[in-house]
Amino acid sequence: MIKLRKVGKTYRTEDLETRALADINLDVGKGEFLSIMGPSGSGKSTLLSIMGLLDAPSEGIIKFADIDISEGKDRLLTDLRRKHIGFVFQAFNLIPHLSIERNVELGLTYRGIARAERRDRSMSALKAVGLDARARHYPAQLSGGQQQRAAIARALVGDPAIVLADEPTGNLDSGNGEQVLDMLENIAATGKTVIMVTHDDRQASRAYRMVSMKDGRILH
Ligand code: ADP
Ligand code: ADP
Numbered sequence: 001m002i003k004l005r006k007v008g009k010t011y012r013t014e015d016l017e018t019r020a021l022a023d024i025n026l027d028v029g030k031g032e033f034l035s036i037m038g039p040s041g042s043g044k045s046t047l048l049s050i051m052g053l054l055d056a057p058s059e060g061i062i063k064f065a066d067i068d069i070s071e072g073k074d075r076l077l078t079d080l081r082r083k084h085i086g087f088v089f090q091a092f093n094l095i096p097h098l099s100i101e102r103n104v105e106l107g108l109t110y111r112g113i114a115r116a117e118r119r120d121r122s123m124s125a126l127k128a129v130g131l132d133a134r135a136r137h138y139p140a141q142l143s144g145g146q147q148q149r150a151a152i153a154r155a156l157v158g159d160p161a162i163v164l165a166d167e168p169t170g171n172l173d174s175g176n177g178e179q180v181l182d183m184l185e186n187i188a189a190t191g192k193t194v195i196m197v198t199h200d201d202r203q204a205s206r207a208y209r210m211v212s213m214k215d216g217r218i219l220h
Helices: 044-051 074-084 100-108 115-128 144-156 174-189
Strands: 002-013 016-028 033-037 059-064 085-089 162-166 193-198 209-214 217-219
Touching (some): 002 044, 044 193, 085 144
Parallel strands (some): 033 193, 033 209, 085 162, 162 193
Antiparallel strands (some): 002 016, 002 059, 209 217
């Protein structure tokens, strides 16, 4: 599904160069549940942004579903991202002045789907995470665990091939964290690729495969 070869990333500001990633070789297949683990500053988020087509590497080759996108133009990357990738964040990133149902519908923006169908699909996605009764509530009226489940519904509503989760349990207590991990596992079991970044090795071990990073490199 995603293949990285000799991928590196250097952040350049006026007088500073930070080597965030070096010589990353990684293959992630369909239906895999992979965790990327490592201390703060080890390059996990940078790697996730590159795999999520949010940021381009400074060097190396990326293949996405066998398409070489290393030299891909922004337009192509944005199209691929919107079509194939769902994102889940530590801070949920729900929009406070929109209802839960509207927040989930946002996952269908840019797809040219009529309002009625967007609503139907959002409601099924909310049902799948057990939140259909909360569709008309606003994010602040939900617990942290419920907000993250709504964010998962938003990530899934467009039926992406890949779900990327950046510290998805970072703001949750252990019970809600477990529930989110169960959901990610179930998502992978439906054939989607799930990649999760975490600094917590116990949570990382819930994935079927773990990759550890240090100083911008994958440890082998
Ligand atoms: P992690 O997610 O493991 O904490 P990051 O990928 O966020 O690691 O960061 C890796 C390195 O790249 C760190 O040294 C960090 O300071 C640096 N870095 C991350 N983002 C930027 C940026 N936008 N500009 C400059 N340096 C950055
Ligand atoms: P854009 O409209 O900026 O091209 P999209 O709306 O297609 O991007 O974004 C796709 C997903 O990526 C969304 O879930 C969005 O929240 C997330 N996203 C966009 N930019 C960033 C970023 N810089 N860091 C993390 N996530 C981002």
